[in-house]
Each structure stands twice: as C-alpha cells, then as structure tokens.
Amino acid sequence: MANLFASDLHLEDQRPDILRAFFRLLDEQKKDLQQIYLLGDIFEVWLGDDTPSACADALAEKLSSLAREGIEIFLLHGNRDFLLGPAYAARCGATLLHEPVLLTVADRPAALLHGDSLCTLDTDYMAFRKMVRDPKWIEQFLAKPLSERIAIGRSLREQSRQSAQQKQEYIMDVTPEEVLATMRELKVELLIHGHTHRPAVHDLVLDGKAVQRLVLGDWHTQGWYLLADDNNILLKSFPFCGE
Ligand code: MN
Numbered sequence: 001m002a003n004l005f006a007s008d009l010h011l012e013d014q015r016p017d018i019l020r021a022f023f024r025l026l027d028e029q030k031k032d033l034q035q036i037y038l039l040g041d042i043f044e045v046w047l048g049d050d051t052p053s054a055c056a057d058a059l060a061e062k063l064s065s066l067a068r069e070g071i072e073i074f075l076l077h078g079n080r081d082f083l084l085g086p087a088y089a090a091r092c093g094a095t096l097l098h099e100p101v102l103l104t105v106a107d108r109p110a111a112l113l114h115g116d117s118l119c120t121l122d123t124d125y126m127a128f129r130k131m132v133r134d135p136k137w138i139e140q141f142l143a144k145p146l147s148e149r150i151a152i153g154r155s156l157r158e159q160s161r162q163s164a165q166q167k168q169e170y171i172m173d174v175t176p177e178e179v180l181a182t183m184r185e186l187k188v189e190l191l192i193h194g195h196t197h198r199p200a201v202h203d204l205v206l207d208g209k210a211v212q213r214l215v216l217g218d219w220h221t222q223g224w225y226l227l228a229d230d231n232n233i234l235l236k237s238f239p240f241c242g243e
Pocket of ligand 1: 040041078079080114116194195196
C-alpha cells in the first residue's frame with residue numbers, strides 16, 4: 001500500500017484539463033492507495049466554502065467516492081486556499097489538517113508544510129501572511145457578502161502578481177537556514193512541501209545526519225506527485241496529454 005502526496009494543483013473552472021489529469025492519476029493509483037495528502041493551493045483561489053465552483057464540486061465528488069472506498073484523504077491549506085473550511089473538507093470526505101503535519105513516511109519521521117512559511121526572505125509576504133491568517137481577519141472576511149470577497153480577492157491577487165514581478169528569484173524560494181531550523185525543531189528527517197513550484201529532491205545534512213527536502217511541483221503543464229510506501233519515496237511527474 002502507498003500514500004500519495006500532491007500540491008499546487010491550482011484548480012480553477014477555466015482549467016478542466018488539470019482536474020482530468022488529477023482524476024486520471026487517482027484512477028490509476030487508487031487500488032494501491034491508503035492515504036492521499038493534498039498540501040495546499042489545491043485551488044487557484046478560495047473565497048469561502050459557499051463560493052460556487054464547478055471544479056470544487058467535481059473534486060469533492062471524486063474524493064468522497066475514494067473516501068467511501070476506504071482511502072483516507074487529508075487536506076492542508078496553501079496561501080491561495082487558506083480559507084478552505086471544514087464544510088468543504090466534509091464534502092470531500094476529507095480531514096482538514098493544519099501545518100506542520102507530523103507523520104511517518106517511508107519509515108522516517110517526516111513533516112508536511114505548504115511551503116510558504118519557509119520563504120522568510122519575502123518579508124512583504126510574511127507580513128501579509130500574518131495578517132490574513134489571524135482568525136479575527138478570517139472571521140471578518142468570511143462575513144462579507146460573496147461579491148465583496150470576490151472583489152477583494154481579485155485586488156489582492158493583482159497586488160501579489162505585481163510585487164512578485166519585482167522580486168528576485170532567491171526571495172521567492174525557501175530560506176535554506178529556515179529549512180534546517182524547521183527540520184531540527186520538528187525532529188524530522190523528511191520535509192515535504194510545495195508552493196515554490198521548484199520540484200526537486202534535496203539531499204541535506206542536518207547535525208551530521210542525512211535528511212531530505214522533497215518539493216512537489218505545480219500542476220501547470222504536468223502533474224507532480226510523491227508516492228511513498230513503507231521503504232521508498234519517489235517524486236514523479238507526467239505530462240498532461242489530450243486531457
Ligand atoms: Mn502556494
């Protein structure tokens with residue numbers, strides 16, 4: 001049996017091809033799967049569980065059918081879908097987890113993060129993150145009418161797009177010291193995250209011990225996932241073809 005990890009699908013109604021590719025992967029793998037973890041930015045934008053979305057409906061239907069077949073499903077928040085709530089998770093037959101998630105992967109102590117918290121050099125973003133992750137801010141935002149939430153979301157994404165264009169590449173990536181500090185604090189040998197859209201397996205040394213940072217890629221033109229069994233963990237990708 002295996003566990004599947006994916007991140008940064010960035011699902012939106014305008015991109016049904018991504019959802020079809022993801023469903024194809026799930027159908028291919030499901031007979032061997034015990035657990036599925038989606039590590040955030042599952043959706044390009046999430047403005048509340050009451051927002052109408054065809055791709056969200058389709059994903060909930062698919063995941064809940066897998067849950068009924070006995071696969072455990074876990075969802076984490078990303079920076080784009082941190083407003084995803086327990087109502088939507090329940091529709092998916094999934095459990096909503098809050099990072100850092102500690103677990104055993106391939107017989108090693110591991111942690112799951114979305115990954116944005118590791119990008120500490122992006123001080124503008126870290127300040128913004130602190131503001132919008134405040135439960136009071138979230139409560140006030142979700143109490144606004146949907147039309148207002150859509151307008152605010154659009155303006156925040158535009159600001160984020162403009163500021164990203166002015167930032168140097170290294171600022172948008174994880175801070176290496178923050179990775180090691182996080183792994184030391186959490187006492188893990190594997191750190192699995194997405195967010196940076198820089199899929200890779202990084203072999204690192206932490207206090208004289210070999211550890212790994214495994215980065216999931218985003219689903220823009222190909223699918224990325226990690227498949228772990230009791231002994232191994234593999235980063236895999238496949239192109240979207242004729243989806
Ligand atoms: Mn992200």
